[in-house]
Every structure is written in C-alpha cells, then in structure tokens.
Amino acid sequence: MDTSISQDEIPRRALPKHLRSLEAESIEIMREVIAEFRSPVMLYSIGKDSSVMLHLAIKAFHPARPPFPLLHVDTTWKFREMIAFRDETARRLGLDMIIYANQDGLARGISPIASGSSAHTQIMKTEALKQALDLHGFDAAFGGARRDEEKSRAKERIFSFRSQGHVWNPRNQRPELWNLFNMRIRPGETIRVFPLSNWTELDIWHYIMLERIPVVPLYFAKERPVVRRDDAWIMVDDDRLPLAPGEQPEMRRVRFRTLGCYPLTGAIESDATTLEDVLSEMRSTRLSERQGRLIDSDETASMEKKKREGYF
Amino acid sequence: MDGVDVAGERASKDLLKLLTCGSVDDGKSTLIGRLLHDSKQIFQDQLSALAKDSARYGTTGDDIDLALLVDGLEAEREQGITIDVAYRFFGTSKRSFIVADTPGHEQYTRNMATGASNSDLAILLIDARKGVLIQTRRHSLICSLLGLRHVVLAVNKIDLVAYQASVFERIVSDYRVFASKLGFSSIEAIPISARDGDNVTSPSRKTPWYGGPTLLEYLETVDIAHGTADKPFRFPVQWVNRPGPDFRGFAGTVASGTIHPGDPIIAAGSGHASSVKELLTYEGSQSSATAGEAITLVLAHEIDIARGDLLVSSASRPEVSDQFAAHIIWMSDQPLIPGRSYLARIGTKTTPISVTGIKYKIDVNTREHLAAPTLGLNDIGFCNLSTGTPVAFDPYEENRKTGSFIIIDRLTNDTLGAGMIAFGLRRGTNIPWQATLVGKAERAAHKQQKPAIIWFTGLSGAGKSTIANIVERQLHAAGHHTMMLDGDNVRHGLNRDLGFTEADRVENIRRAGEVAKLLVDAGLIVLCSFISPYRAEREMVRRLVADGEFIEVFVDTPIEECARRDPKGLYAKAKAGAIKNFTGFDAPYEAPETPEIHLRTVGQQPEQLAHHLIAKLTELGLIR
Numbered sequence: 030m031d032t033s034i035s036q037d038e039i040p041r042r043a044l045p046k047h048l049r050s051l052e053a054e055s056i057e058i059m060r061e062v063i064a065e066f067r068s069p070v071m072l073y074s075i076g077k078d079s080s081v082m083l084h085l086a087i088k089a090f091h092p093a094r095p096p097f098p099l100l101h102v103d104t105t106w107k108f109r110e111m112i113a114f115r116d117e118t119a120r121r122l123g124l125d126m127i128i129y130a131n132q133d134g135l136a137r138g139i140s141p142i143a144s145g146s147s148a149h150t151q152i153m154k155t156e157a158l159k160q161a162l163d164l165h166g167f168d169a170a171f172g173g174a175r176r177d178e179e180k181s182r183a184k185e186r187i188f189s190f191r192s193q194g195h196v197w198n199p200r201n202q203r204p205e206l207w208n209l210f211n212m213r214i215r216p217g218e219t220i221r222v223f224p225l226s227n228w229t230e231l232d233i234w235h236y237i238m239l240e241r242i243p244v245v246p247l248y249f250a251k252e253r254p255v256v257r258r259d260d261a262w263i264m265v266d267d268d269r270l271p272l273a274p275g276e277q278p279e280m281r282r283v284r285f286r287t288l289g290c291y292p293l294t295g296a297i298e299s300d301a302t303t304l305e306d307v308l309s310e311m312r313s314t315r316l317s318e319r320q321g322r323l324i325d326s327d328e329t330a331s332m333e334k335k336k337r338e339g340y341f
Numbered sequence: 342m343d344g345v346d347v348a349g350e351r352a353s354k355d356l357l358k359l360l361t362c363g364s365v366d367d368g369k370s371t372l373i374g375r376l377l378h379d380s381k382q383i384f385q386d387q388l389s390a391l392a393k394d395s396a397r398y399g400t401t402g403d404d405i406d407l408a409l410l411v412d413g414l415e416a417e418r419e420q421g422i423t424i425d426v427a428y429r430f431f432g433t434s435k436r437s438f439i440v441a442d443t444p445g446h447e448q449y450t451r452n453m454a455t456g457a458s459n460s461d462l463a464i465l466l467i468d469a470r471k472g473v474l475i476q477t478r479r480h481s482l483i484c485s486l487l488g489l490r491h492v493v494l495a496v497n498k499i500d501l502v503a504y505q506a507s508v509f510e511r512i513v514s515d516y517r518v519f520a521s522k523l524g525f526s527s528i529e530a531i532p533i534s535a536r537d538g539d540n541v542t543s544p545s546r547k548t549p550w551y552g553g554p555t556l557l558e559y560l561e562t563v564d565i566a567h568g569t570a571d572k573p574f575r576f577p578v579q580w581v582n583r584p585g586p587d588f589r590g591f592a593g594t595v596a597s598g599t600i601h602p603g604d605p606i607i608a609a610g611s612g613h614a615s616s617v618k619e620l621l622t623y624e625g626s627q628s629s630a631t632a633g634e635a636i637t638l639v640l641a642h643e644i645d646i647a648r649g650d651l652l653v654s655s656a657s658r659p660e661v662s663d664q665f666a667a668h669i670i671w672m673s674d675q676p677l678i679p680g681r682s683y684l685a686r687i688g689t690k691t692t693p694i695s696v697t698g699i700k701y702k703i704d705v706n707t708r709e710h711l712a713a714p715t716l717g718l719n720d721i722g723f724c725n726l727s728t729g730t731p732v733a734f735d736p737y738e739e740n741r742k743t744g745s746f747i748i749i750d751r752l753t754n755d756t757l758g759a760g761m762i763a764f765g766l767r768r769g770t771n772i773p774w775q776a777t778l779v780g781k782a783e784r785a786a787h788k789q790q791k792p793a794i795i796w797f798t799g800l801s802g803a804g805k806s807t808i809a810n811i812v813e814r815q816l817h818a819a820g821h822h823t824m825m826l827d828g829d830n831v832r833h834g835l836n837r838d839l840g841f842t843e844a845d846r847v848e849n850i851r852r853a854g855e856v857a858k859l860l861v862d863a864g865l866i867v868l869c870s871f872i873s874p875y876r877a878e879r880e881m882v883r884r885l886v887a888d889g890e891f892i893e894v895f896v897d898t899p900i901e902e903c904a905r906r907d908p909k910g911l912y913a914k915a916k917a918g919a920i921k922n923f924t925g926f927d928a929p930y931e932a933p934e935t936p937e938i939h940l941r942t943v944g945q946q947p948e949q950l951a952h953h954l955i956a957k958l959t960e961l962g963l964i965r
Contacts, residue, residue: 047356047437049634056635057579057594064580064648064689088623089592089635093584176428183427199425203756204451204672206458208594209686209747213754227439229430 048236055082055224056089057208058187059171062222063096065212066169069222070162072341073099073126075111076288077244078173078225080118081233084242085224086171087122098125100161100170104153105130106141106290108266114245127165131157141292142271149290155340159195162219169212169220172341177229181333187226193217195339221341230286231311238304247285248307250299254278261295356437357565360456362484363466364476365445368497372466372535373429373442374407376557379542380431407536426452435561445476450719451672454483454759458745461565462491464556469502469532473515479705482721485523486668486761488741491563492520494530495556499548500537506550522708529563531556569632573657574598574606575735575743577688578650582637590621590637591646593689596742598654599631606640609651609659609733613644649690651733651743659743662765663731664697669722669748673757677716677748680847682881683757685728687746693729693884694748700724714844716758725766737761752876784864788822791963792861794886797870798879798933799896800925801911802903804942804950805870808896811951813868821964824860826853828871841922847878854882861886866963874924876931892961894954895936900925902943937961 044052062069071086073079086095101115119126131139134152141149162170176183186202188210203211214220225233237244255262256270256278263270265278270292272278283296284307301310332340361369395406429440441456443449457463463484467477484492494516502508513530520528531540532548533556539545542557554562575596582590600606605616619639620627630636638652646652653659671677677696685694701710702722716722737744748758785792795812797805806827816823831853832839839845850873860867873879883891903925904912915923922928933939938957940950958964 045354047354050356053594053633053635060579060592060635061689090582091621091623091637092588092590093582177430180427183429184425202425204455204759206455206747206756206759207741207745209745211686211747211749211754211756213684213749215754227428227430229432231432 044236044239048232048239051228051232052085052088052236054208054227055085058210058222058224059086059089061210061212062169062171063090066220068165068167069097069169069171070100070127070165070167071095071097071171072158072173073101073115074173074288075101075107075115075118075245076173077233077237077248078175078228080242080244081228081236082171082173082225083118083122084240094122095124097171098127100127100129100165100167102154102157102161103128103130104141104149104157104290105135106149106153106269106292108245108247108264108288108291108294110247111245111288114243118243127161129157129161129164131160140269141290142269146293149293150335150340151338155335155338158341159339162195167219168214169222170341171222171224173225174223174341175225175228175230175233176223179332181336185223185226185336187223188212189221189223190214191219191221191339195219197336197339199333199337231308234304234308234311238308245288247288249303250282250284250301250306252280253283253296255281255283255296262298263294264291264296266291354435354437356439357462357560357563358439358441358460359462359464359560360441360443360453360460361464361466362443362453362456362480363445364468364471364474367445367466367468367471368408368535369445369466370408370442371406372464372495372497372533372541373440374409375535375538375541376440377429377431378407379538380433380557425449426456433557433561438560450479450483451670453480454487454670454672457484457487457489458759460489462493462560462563463489464493464495466495466497466535467512467516469496469498469508469512472512473519475706477516478519479719481520481523482703482705482708483670485525486670486721488737488761490524490526491565492525492528493556493559494528495535496530496532497535499532499539500534504532504545504547506548509551527563529553529559531559569597569740569742570599572597572632572740573659573735574600574604574652574654575659575740576600576606576638576652577690577743578646578648578652579689580648581646588639589643590639591652592635592637593652594635595630595632596688597632597740599629600638600654601629602626605655606652607655607658608644608646609653609661610731611645611650613646614655615640615642615644617641649688651688651690653733659733659735660765661731661733663728664725664766665734665762666700666723666725666764666766667737667746667760667762669696669716669724669758669760671716671718671720671722671758673750673755674718675750675757676843677720677722677758678844678847679715679724680844680851681875681877682751682884683877684749684751685726685746685760686749687728687732687734688743690732691749692732694746695727696724697727698725714842723763726760734762734765736764738763750877751880781862781864784862786864788864790821790864790866790965791890792864793866793890793892793963794857794861794882795866795868795892795894795958796857796873796879796882797868797894797896798873798936799898800900800903800930801872801923802906802908803896803898804947805872805896807947808940808950808954809868809870811947812954815951815955816866816964819964821866822864823866823868826857826860826867826869826871828853828873831856841928843875843922843928846874846928850875850878850882854878854885857882858885861890872924872930874928874930876933879933889961892938892958892963893933893936894938894940895933896940896942897932898942 131153139152186205254265256276262283284299285296301307394409427442431438443453443456496509496512509532532551533540540555576593578591579593582592602617607614618641620630621637679696682693682695699713700723702713702720735743744762746760750757797809799805813823813825836849839849857867857869914920915926924930
C-alpha cells in the first residue's frame with residue numbers, strides 16, 4: 030500500500046498557526062464520521078478542494094488507509110485532464126474509487142449543450158448523486174464545499190442534515206455547539222459532511238503549496254484552445270462543443286480557478302504557471318472564484334434551490 | 342486582497358473566532374458587510390450582484406445595502422432579517438478571522454448560542470437610538486454562560502444620533518452596570534456607523550471625542566490567549582485505529598494540556614492506567630502534543646479503551662459521576678420535562694440523561710432566579726441531571742471541552758439543548774448499590790415463571806383496565822403470580838401529589854415504572870394500565886428492565902369510540918371545558934409505532950381480546 034501524499038522529497042515547510050488549526054479541525058470531523066456512521070463515502074470531484082480533503086483523510090486515518098470509498102459523479106463532460114488525474118490519483122493511492130453516471134440521463138441525451146446548464150446540472154449531478162448514494166446505501170457523504178464560496182454555503186452546517194429523499198431544509202438544521210456534533214439519523218435520512226467548511230480559497234491554495242499536494246494541471250496557465258462566449262473563455266476540450274458559424278478556437282494562455290463541466294466553466298487569462306504565481310495572482314484579482322461557474326448565475330438564490338433538491 | 346502570505350512567512354498568524362450579536366435591526370449584517378468591504382474581501386462580480394440585489398431588496402435607498410452580502414437565504418432577503426447563523430471569513434496582515442453572523446430575533450436565539458459556543462470574542466451591537474434592550478441582555482448572559490471573556494460593545498448608528506458623545510456614554514454606563522456581574526474580563530466600547538464606516542476600519546472625524554481604537558484595530562490586537570495548553574491533559578478518544586494486528590492507536594484531538602511520550606495516563610472512567618508509548622501523526626512520531634492537535638496515541642500496555650473514554654493525566658484527574666448540576670439553554674419548541682429520558686453527548690461519549698430537578702430559570706432581563714416546572718424555547722435554567730452511565734468531566738468554567746454537553750431527543754434525534762456543567766453532585770456516588778442475596782432469577786424460579794411488565798397504553802376509555810383485569814384473572818387461575826398497577830389507583834396513593842401537566846404525567850409514569858421494576862425483581866408478572874401518552878416515557882420504562890421483559894400492549898380505540906363509551910364521564914366533562922390537559926383533546930397521545938401486541942378494540946369483545954393477548958404471551962414464551 031502506498032499512501033504517500035506526494036512523491037516530492039523536499040521537506041514541507043511549517044504550516045502557519047491558522048492552517049494547523051484548520052487542519053486539526055478537519056481531521057477531527059472526519060474521525061467523528063468514521064466512528065459514528067455505518068457506511069460513509071467521500072465525494073471526489075477532482076478539484077483543488079477534493080485534493081485537500083483527500084490529503085487530510087490520509088492524514089486522519091494514518092497508519093490505516095481512509096476507511097471509505099471515494100465516489101466520483103461523472104457527468105461525462107469533465108475536462109479530459111481531470112479524468113486522467115482522477116484515475117492516476119486512485120491508482121497512486123490504491124484507493125477504492127466508485128464512478129457513477131446517471132445512465133437514464135445519458136440515454137435521454139442530457140448534455141450541457143442540448144439541455145442547458147440548469148437541466149444538465151439537475152439531472153447529471155444532483156439526480157446522479159442521489160442515485161449513487163441510494164444505490165450503495167451510504168449514510169454519510171463528505172463534500173469539499175467551503176462556506177466562503179457562496180452565500181447559502183455560508184449558512185451551511187458542518188454536519189448538514191438531509192431528510193428522506195436527500196432534502197435540505199435550511200430551517201430544519203441542527204444547531205452545532207462546540208465540537209459536539211449530533212450525528213444520529215433514522216433510516217432513510219442522511220448527513221452531508223463538510224470538513225473544509227472553515228477554509229477559504231486562499232487557505233486551500235496556501236495549504237496545497239506548503240503540503241505539496243498534487244492538483245489537476247488545468248489550474249496552471251498554458252496555451253489552450255478557447256472561444257469567447259458570454260464574457261468567458263470556454264475551452265474546446267473535445268469535438269463535442271458546437272462552434273457557431275465563423276467561430277474559430279484560438280490559442281490563449283489561460284488557467285482555471287474552479288473546475289466543472291468544460292462547456293460551463295470559464296477560464297481566465299493568466300501567466301500563473303506555479304503555485305507561487307497562483308497565490309500572487311489571487312492577491313490582485315478583482316473577481317471571485319465562482320465567477321467562472323456559469324451555473325451559479327442562473328438566478329438569485331440558485332445555489333440554495335439546488336441544495337434544497339439535494340445538490341452538494 | 343490584502344496580504345497573501347505567499348511563502349508562509351507569517352508562520353505565527355493566528356485565527357480569531359468571533360460572533361456578532363444583539364437585537365434585530367441593530368445592523369449586525371451591515372457591520373459584517375462593512376468589514377468585508379473595507380478589508381477588500383469583496384470581489385467585483387460580488388459587488389455588481391450586490392448592486393442588483395440592493396435595487397431589489399435593499400433598505401438603504403440608492404446606496405448599496407451591505408447587509409445583503411451576508412443574508413443569503415431567500416426568506417432572509419424577503420423579510421430583511423437574519424434567520425440562521427452564517428460564517429464569514431476575512432483576513433488582514435495580522436490575523437485571520439472567522440465571524441459567526443448570528444440572528445437577533447428571539448425565536449432564533451439557539452443559533453446565536455451556536456455561534457457563541459465556538460467563539461473567543463463577541464461583538465455586541467447596540468442601536469444608539471434604542472440603547473440596551475432585552476436581546477442585548479439575553480445575548481450578554483448567553484455569552485457569559487458560554488465562557489466568552491471579551492466583549493466589544495459596538496454602539497452602532499451613531500450617525501443617527503448626531504454623533505453625540507453623551508448618548509454613547511449613557512449607553513456604555515447602562516451596559517456596564519448590567520454586565521458587572523457577568524464575569525467578562527474586558528468590555529471595549531466603540532461608537533460606530535456600520536453603514537458609513539465610522540470607526541470600523543478607519544477612525545472617524547465625526548467623533549473627535551472618541552480616542553480609542555477602531556473596531557478592526559481592536560480585533561487585530563486583542564489578546565485572546567486561551568491557556569488551554571497549561572491545563573491538565575484531557576484527550577477524548579474518538580476512534581480506535583487498528584489497521585492490522587500489530588497496531589492499535591487511539592485517535593483524537595487533545596482537548597487541553599500537553600503530553601509527551603513516557604507520560605503516565607489514566608482512563609478516567611475505569612481508572613485503568615498506562616503510559617504513552619508514541620504520539621503518531623502522518624508526519625511521524627512527535628515529541629509532544631498540545632491542546633488543539635489531532636493525533637493518534639499509542640499506549641505502552643493493552644488496556645480496554647474505546648470511543649467515549651477520556652484519557653487524562655494521572656496527576657490531575659477530572660470528576661467522575663452520574664449526577665451533576667449544569668446550566669441548560671433550551672433550544673426546542675417541545676419543553677424540557679424533568680424525569681424524561683434524553684440522550685446527552687459529552688465529549689465523544691453518548692449516554693442517557695434526565696433532569697432530576699430544575700433548581701431555577703434565569704430571568705434574562707433582571708438575572709433573577711425564578712421557579713420553573715419545565716423549560717421552554719430559549720429558557721436558560723440551572724438543573725440537576727442524572728446520566729445512565731458515569732461520565733468524566735471538568736466544570737465548564739475550567740474546561741469548555743470537557744464541561745459541555747448537548748441534549749438530543751431519543752425519537753426525533755433533534756438537538757434540544759446545550760449544557761454547561763457547574764459541579765458534580767455527591768448524592769450519586771454516596772449511595773452505592775446494596776447487593777441482595779436473593780436475586781430476580783431465583784425469585785422467579787421459585788414461582789416457576791418468567792417475570793415481565795405487560796404495559797397497556799391507550800386513550801382514556803379505550804378498554805385498558807377492562808382487558809387487563811380479565812387477563813390477570815386468567816393468569817391467576819392458571820397459577821401465575823401477578824400484580825396489577827392501575828393508573829387511577831396509583832394516583833390515589835403513591836402519585837397523589839401529581840396533576841396532569843406534561844411534567845406531572847412524566848413523573849407519574851416514572852414512579853409507576855420504578856414500582857413495576859421492583860415487582861419484576863420480585864419475580865411477578867406485572868400488569869400496568871396507564872394512558873401513558875408519551876413514547877419517551879414508555880421507552881424509559883422499557884429500559885428499566887431486561888430485554889424481553891417489557892411487553893407493550895397498544896389498546897387501540899379511536900377517540901370517537903372512546904368518547905361514545907365514556908365510562909367515567911370524562912369526555913363529556915372535557916368537551917364542556919371542565920377538565921384541562923385531557924389526552925386526545927388538549928393534550929397529545931403518541932401512539933406506539935411498534936408495540937409487541939396491538940389490540941384493535943372496535944367490534945371485539947374484551948374476552949376475545951384477552952384471549953388473543955394470552956395466546957400472544959404464550960407465543961412470546963412468557964407463560965406456559
């Protein structure tokens with residue numbers, strides 16, 4: 030078994046106090062879940078937050094390996110580099126990776142192109158997630174969401190109670206006092222757990238750098254084929270992206286701050302090719318992380334709506 | 342953003358957790374919006390979304406409404422209030438901050454307590470026009486009970502009182518009088534305008550009479566050293582890590598103190614002793630671990646330790662008791678009922694718990710102690726409690742991690758309340774169990790039967806006592822030794838002092854259950870006929886005896902049928918309003934979900950039902 034986090038032999042630099050305390054808090058949360066739930070799973074979305082969450086899990090259970098499988102809900106529209114990174118990570122760490130796609134949605138031809146971002150997200154992410162959780166009977170699922178991402182995320186508990194059918198009712202969440210989490214559920218009810226709740230985007234990048242955690246290369250600037258759409262650079266990752274008449278992909282030096290389905294994820298023009306560059310770029314940016322997520326700007330409160338329906 | 346520590350050069354940068362609290366509309370959300378905005382944590386796309394939202398929901402005319410940065414739920418935007426606690430983050434070159442933005446409305450006080458439980462400091466907002474209000478006092482009291490020692494009194498909307506020093510001074514002196522007994526070690530008063538930014542991140546020219554720090558300056562420099570590293574070593578065991586036969590480690594987070602390899606430790610509950618062999622993390626063995634560190638502890642000898650145990654330094658041990666006194670903040674619409682069995686989570690341990698007495702509840706306005714039979718939503722009480730198994734704890738004042746607990750409903754699993762232990766009660770430890778020479782099994786063997794409680798529950802007039810009487814007659818005739826406890830009869834004697842409120846009904850069943858248990862110890866088959874409307878109490882009686890010794894019989898008669906029969910004329914009285922708290926009318930009945938025996942009485946004769954019941958008891962192997 031190889032649970033080494035990085036092949037890099039350079040000794041890691043000491044963590045600042047606030048990162049050490051965030052790290053310890055996340056580890057404590059993960060251990061609580063393992064101690065109390067029958068069948069936990071970790072949602073693995075391949076992005077930077079997932080990478081940090083997985084890294085923390087390996088620390089939390091050392092010398093045992095993380096005692097739960099990873100679940101990747103595949104919309105079939107992820108960047109090719111993400112899928113390659115996912116498979117490489119599972120192989121490198123020797124972890125059990127469940128890959129699930131909503132077959133019914135695929136059969137109906139649901140795609141971000143044909144169905145629009147909202148229906149695609151609902152069917153291929155939210156529905157698929159619920160199907161996968163039900164199929165395997167998971168009673169607790171780790172997610173990498175952070176409270177600084179979005180307003181309704183900021184309201185989220187660390188242990189987010191979901192009633193039968195995975196429904197989130199923001200008025201029916203349990204108060205969380207001290208570190209005494211109430212993890213008791215009845216059959217059919219589930220809990221989503223957010224061990225990175227108190228981390229910020231900056232903490233995540235800072236930690237990735239200091240701990241030398243591998244991330245998908247799409248986060249670093251490189252010449253990539255893109256087209257300009259609705260003020261965003263959309264990468265032409267494969268030939269499924271229909272081009273408008275006269276639209277011609279051009280090579281631009283771009284990178285991504287957040288990763289999702291490639292037709293719905295805007296790149297930013299950037300020269301940041303190292304973690305140090307990424308961090309200093311963050312210092313000067315005037316735009317938020319989720320600005321590149323087309324699915325967030327559908328309508329006001331759309332994240333809350335998606336969460337009520339069972340979105341992570 | 343200000344100050345990205347690219348190479349981790351600010352290795353000492355720390356994290357301050359704080360909350361904002363106070364009354365409704367005093368500007369908490371606006372203040373947080375202002376702090377985020379002025380410390381440049383708001384991005385361009387968020388600002389343009391804010392401008393759009395302000396035009397739609399805003400309350401500040403043509404200006405942007407900073408409160409909308411944090412009130413994220415739809416209902417909050419529609420009503421312009423904060424419902425749930427939200428967590429916000431900002432950082433300066435000196436510190437990282439996590440702010441719990443908590444609601445002002447009284448009905449959401451539990452969310453305020455939630456925020457306070459994880460904070461080091463409170464910003465208490467006061468509307469300069471309104472002064473000290475009841476929520477100011479309630480929130481101060483909760484902050485004090487939860488052990489917060491630093492309060493910033495932010496007198497907001499100072500612009501709306503023409504920046505008058507006299508208004509500010511009067512509020513501050515009112516507050517200091519009220520807070521003098523709350524045990525805060527510092528109260529820093531700052532006049533601000535969250536809307537305009539006065540004294541928030543930069544000093545205001547409009548308050549020349551104020552010479553203190555700005556709010557942000559204060560937050561960056563206040564000393565919040567916890568001192569938890571110097572306290573006695575406490576380590577609640579979270580999880581036993583056993584990847585193979587060669588390794589057994591106890592994973593957890595150090596709650597207080599410092600530990601080194603070689604240090605002697607004790608499992609507080611059992612008293613088993615060992616010493617630390619290794620402190621393991623992913624990075625390898627450590628030479629010490631201190632409060633707040635998540636580690637895995639390997640011991641020198643095999644002793645029996647599991648999740649829920651508290652490992653402590655042998656030099657300074659916590660109290661271990663099954664009875665203690667504690668402050669409780671009640672957070673549920675359903676009242677706290679003394680005698681009812683709940684679950685408590687203390688550290689990593691979960692145990693049954695009940696309140697044996699409410700000493701008083703606290704009037705949040707006057708801090709007066711009031712008598713109270715129950716605690717309702719948002720009440721704060723001081724109670725005696727009893728747990729199902731002994732627990733190891735420290736007084737909350739000495740250790741927040743080992744002196745706090747939450748109360749959970751056994752049936753719904755809702756979190757009902759939060760507790761802070763004050764001290765252990767000696768009475769539990771001073772009354773040891775007296776071993777008797779003749780036991781239950783021997784007494785039962787003498788009678789050649791299996792003792793049990795046959796518990797009849799159902800509405801008044803359902804037919805419980807009628808059926809129970811026939812059954813007892815037949816069991817007696819067959820040579821069994823029985824006893825009958827009837828709800829009405831018990832109320833003439835043992836329970837003469839009890840009425841029909843929820844609290845008294847709980848106590849009624851608790852006493853009946855204890856008597857039934859004694860009779861089971863005597864080897865008898867005990868027939869109990871009680872309306873017993875609450876599931877929690879029936880479950881409590883079930884747990885008093887061994888598995889299989891409690892047979893719940895649901896005498897299921899619809900209320901219309903009971904009212905038609907009305908054998909005691911009680912339904913007629915209830916309808917006329919002459920009886921209060923009558924089950925099925927103005928008091929609830931919680932039907933059993935999975936009774937051992939379910940008797941539907943409509944269209945059946947009592948003899949048939951009794952016959953059916955006896956057949957079931959035979960099937961269960963209780964009688965021959």
